[in-house]
């Protein structure tokens with residue numbers, strides 16, 4: 159059982175959990191009712207993700223999401239949240255230059271975020287440094303970065319070949335050095351995520367990255383089996399199959415992450 163029930167979850171809570179090797183859970187949320195249930199279930203981090211473009215708006219990518227839309231959903235989540243740490247995604251192109259990143263990150267923090275998430279490696283180093291020096295905790299998202307889907311050419315596992323693996327590892331280290339407080343790894347081989355997690359002092363969060371990351375994240379609608387995938391990725395697990403309520407599904411997700419029952423090898427690459 160988690161030791162921080164009801165206390166606000168901060169970046170230092172997440173660091174302490176990493177130090178004591180206690181896994182933590184994260185889920186996306188986009189509105190107050192689900193955010194409240196997620197927070198009450200003991201989920202440490204709620205991400206107001208730009209996945210809202212797909213699961214709320216019905217687009218086939220995250221690219222159409224705007225700052226105003228993200229802020230609307232962030233404010234809804236903040237009203238429902240109990241004590242989880244709220245991370246807000248910076249939408250596509252909202253951090254294309256350092257000035258833009260600075261203005262838009264400020265808007266997200268003023269709307270209720272406790273940290274912001276940006277996608278990318280080397281090119282976000284300066285932005286990460288700038289925001290973190292000004293008191294804005296940054297989560298850097300590496301591996302499969304959905305905002306770059308048109309360059310990547312598809313939603314597929316990253317870091318499989320040696321050059322790519324070394325690049326992701328080196329970017330994670332540089333991002334930590336320039337002030338990133340959290341590294342999120344999406345769809346990378348479990349062995350790479352393990353190497354990154356053990357070589358960094360900041361917490362890592364994984365989705366499709368195996369069980370060795372310090373935290374796990376899923377889209378809330380995947381946990382309750384509400385999103386219809388054409389080809390469901392391996393890392394998705396429907397916790398509603400054995401639950402009697404949405405709250406119970408979130409609670410089971412939390413305990414399976416804590417007890418290392420999720421993700422299993424079959425959810426990993």
Ligand code: KIV
Nearest residue numbers: 186207208209365375
């Ligand atoms: O927007 C989102 O939901 C995300 C997670 C899948 C990590 O970035």
